[in-house]
Amino acid sequence: MEFALTPEQLELREWAHGFAEKEMRPVAQDYDEREEFPWEVLQKAAKIGLLAYNLPEAYGGGGITSLLSSLVIAEELFWGCAGIATAMGGIGLAALPILEMGSEEQKRQWLPRFTDPDHVRLGAMCLTEPNAGSDVVNMSTRAVRDGDDYLITGTKTFITNGGIADVYVVFAKTDPAAGYAGVSAFIVDGKTPGISSGKKFKKLGLRASHTAEVHFDQVRVPAANRLGPEGQAFLGAMKMLEHSRPTVAIAAVGVARAAYEYALQYAKERVQFNKPIYHNQAISFPLVEMRTKIDAGRLLAYRAAWLADNQQSCNLEGSMAKAFCGDMAMEVTTQAVQTLGGYGYMRDFPVEKWFRDAKIMSIYEGTTQIQKRVMTRLL
Structure with missing residues (x-):
């Protein structure tokens, strides 16, 4: 049984720690005090690949697909500032369901949006609702089939990067009577008409991250954006x-x-x-x-x-x-x-x-x- 990190993992730890120490620690208190989104820090992180290190190289990411290696990096970033690290991690939260459930075509279409070192594009995963947190089956957001599209209506809450994301992954009921088997997931472009930001929450901690409600009002999403078979999300x-x-x-x-x-x-x-x-x-x-x-x-x-x-x-x-x-x-x-x-x-x-x-x-x-x-x- 080996408890030592590999040479590569040690290098990753030093890489992440250096960024946390030089770019996060000095500004952490200020962003926390002002409750302001750390765009400048994220832009620096994007330049060196820290926003997409855990995405496959085929889609422009850093290719660090080992979860253990990702943990080595994440510990250092959260050591630097949990709020800034959460803002950075919101991208991975949106990318993860695409990686887990998406087709190859969907991965090639959507994941490169998160890997451009010159442009920070945020992702958001929309699962929690005002009346359905851990009780996922009780969600009320609906996705109704309309020809080659779905119309999504509902409200999500406590969403990291909610209202400012470029890409949303939205969980919604396609068959309300089917319980767990009636939940589907969709990739939604943040510029789609019908998406609006609700209130931004003022939080106890993680104040550098943006947490808000997101409203979906008859948001039209192509059926091609559904992740996996209907009802399997x-x-x-x-x-x-x-x-x-x-x-x-x-x-x-x-x-x-x-x-x-x-x-x-x-x-x-x-x-x-x-x-x-x-x-x-x-x-x-x-x-x-x-x-x-x-x-x-x-x-x-x-x-x-x-x-x-x-x-x-x-x-x-x-x-x-x-x-x-x-x-x-x-x-x-x-x-x-x-x-x-x-x-x-x-x-x-x-x-x-x-x-x-x-x-x-x-x-x-x-x-x-x-x-x-x-x-x-x-x-």
């Missing part, structure tokens, strides 16, 4: 989530690691009662526990990714990693704030931002409770 969505949950797990690891590293350095430098506070067990023991749980979370995520890379199911292991790491990040960032005491509560210090960013890790891509339902069924 739920299975595709579950397969997509199986592979995206390890990525959320490693995102939580990145945020937790950032907070831990800062708290550790602070504890070594902060002097109270004539010695650095690190020498007090009340400080050092929690830091040891933080490091242990960060490493445990990373190994869980790596195992799930390794299974996926070896064409094995990682449904159980991905849910384990996602549930554990989501809660772990909240625990570690809370302890980081506590380590800094009053300074940790102040916005002049970055741990309060990591604390706010961490909370979403146990919510999106399936809450911790949903992961436990998945695990209960699989056990």
